[in-house]
Amino acid sequence: MALLANKIVCITGSSRGIGRACAVESARHGATGLILHYFGDQETEAELQSLKAEIYATTHDNCRVVGVPGDIADSGTSQQIVKAGVEAFGRIDVLVSNARICPFAEFLTMPHATWERTRQVNLDGSFYVVQAVANQMKSQVPQGGSIIGLASISALVGGEFQCHYTPTKAGILSMMQSCAVALGKYNIRCNAILPGTIVTDINKEDLANEKKRGDMIRRTALGRLGAPEDVAGPMVFLASDLAKYVTGAQLLVDGGLFVNLQ
Ligand code: RM4
Numbered sequence: 001m002a003l004l005a006n007k008i009v010c011i012t013g014s015s016r017g018i019g020r021a022c023a024v025e026s027a028r029h030g031a032t033g034l035i036l037h038y039f040g041d042q043e044t045e046a047e048l049q050s051l052k053a054e055i056y057a058t059t060h061d062n063c064r065v066v067g068v069p070g071d072i073a074d075s076g077t078s079q080q081i082v083k084a085g086v087e088a089f090g091r092i093d094v095l096v097s098n099a100r101i102c103p104f105a106e107f108l109t110m111p112h113a114t115w116e117r118t119r120q121v122n123l124d125g126s127f128y129v130v131q132a133v134a135n136q137m138k139s140q141v142p143q144g145g146s147i148i149g150l151a152s153i154s155a156l157v158g159g160e161f162q163c164h165y166t167p168t169k170a171g172i173l174s175m176m177q178s179c180a181v182a183l184g185k186y187n188i189r190c191n192a193i194l195p196g197t198i199v200t201d202i203n204k205e206d207l208a209n210e211k212k213r214g215d216m217i218r219r220t221a222l223g224r225l226g227a228p229e230d231v232a233g234p235m236v237f238l239a240s241d242l243a244k245y246v247t248g249a250q251l252l253v254d255g256g257l258f259v260n261l262q
Contacts (some may be wrong), residue, residue, distance in 0.1 A: 002030030003240035008089040010081060012072055012129055013099025014103075016045035018150060019199035021228030022096050022235045023051060027059035027234050033066070035092065036157035037077070037099065037129075039068025061079035064088065073117070074078035078132040078182040088175055088260045091140040094239040095133040095174070097126045098150040102202050107163040115164045122168035130179060130190075137188045144187025146239045149176040150231075151192040153254050159204075169194075180248030189247035196232025196254025198226035230255075 008027040013019040015038040023034055036051065038044040048067050055065060066088045070077030085092050105114055130147055137145035152169040159166055173192045178261045180190040199207065199250045207213045208223075217225055234253050237243055252258055 003236050003242060005030035005032075007031050007093040007158070007239070008033040008035070008085065009094040009096070010037070010080070010085055010090055010092050010133060011096040011098055011238050012037040012041070013117065014038055014046040014126070017249050018195065018198060019098040020047070020051055020094065020109055020232045021232040022098065024055060024058070025229070025232035026094070026239070027055045027063045030060065031094075032062055032063050033089040033091060034080060035066050035068060035088070036066045037070065037072065039071065040097075041051055041212045045069070051226070051231050058145045063236075071121075072129065073120035074129040075124075075132075078128040080127075081129060082136050083240060092133055092136050094146065095129065096136075096150065096235060096239070097129050097147065099125055100150065100168075100202070101166045102162065104161040104203075104206050105164065105169050106161065117231050118164045119168055123171045124166070127173060128177065133226060134179065134183055134186075138183075138186040142187075145189075146243070147176070147179065147183075147188060147190045148235055148238050149173070149190070149192045151176070151250070151259045153194050153196045153211045153258050155192070155193060155194055155250075156258065164251060171222065176250075177248050184247060189238075191229060191243075191246060191248065193234055193238065194252045194254065194258075195231050195249055196220065196226055196229060196252070196257040198231060200228060216257075219257050219260050220254070224255065226255055 014036040151173040155169040155173040176192040219229040
């Protein structure tokens with residue numbers, strides 16, 4: 001079933017983790033163009049090359065990929081993303097605003113630079129790319145698109161070493177709600193995905209602590225932590241026309257972590 005047939009999908013932070021899984025799943029679902037943003041250092045450059053190879057090897061033949069490097073905290077990167085996307089494909093149907101960082105840290109001793117960088121990447125970066133792509137979606141014919149903000153279960157609950165990070169996730173959820181209201185008249189839908197604990201590079205160190213890992217697994221109703229692929233399916237659904245009346249929604253993708261009090 002090709003839910004994204006002929007769609008042009010743009011993903012920030014696509015070289016690894018959830019963004020990467022979303023890229024592969026979009027191609028599998030028939031997307032014909034992928035605008036893949038990545039950070040642009042040596043490591044993410046290599047990751048993007050392997051992602052491209054994976055997409056070309058494992059999905060359909062007519063999916064073209066355009067990579068756009070840059071720091072998402074810099075608003076110029078978002079302008080570049082739109083420019084490269086429109087040059088290659090003429091339009092953007094789907095935006096997955098995904099690029100995030102979470103340097104786990106104690107609150108009381110946290111350097112302000114950690115707070116600022118986390119806010120700049122997660123929240124400012126989201127604002128810039130959502131605004132830039134929404135302007136493109138407004139001006140294209142046919143008008144409209146689907147914007148998906150990667151928020152988190154952390155938009156709803158706290159974390160001892162995440163006092164800088166959880167406010168950015170709450171902010172992204174709130175941004176999607178207000179953008180849904182602001183952009184509905186342009187046929188642009190905006191929704192938030194709230195992943196639970198998904199095993200990626202972002203929490204590798206944190207989950208290396210066996211006790212913490214075990215505790216997190218026990219809290220899920222499904223008895224396991226998430227994989228990036230677990231988030232990609234719901235992303236495809238929200239991006240697709242199956243979700244054409246869904247806007248301003250929040251979708252927890254957490255294996256039942258949030259509801260499990262006791
Ligand atoms: C999530 C949640 C997870 C953590 C990631 C980094 O939103 O807090 O448990 O691993 O953030």
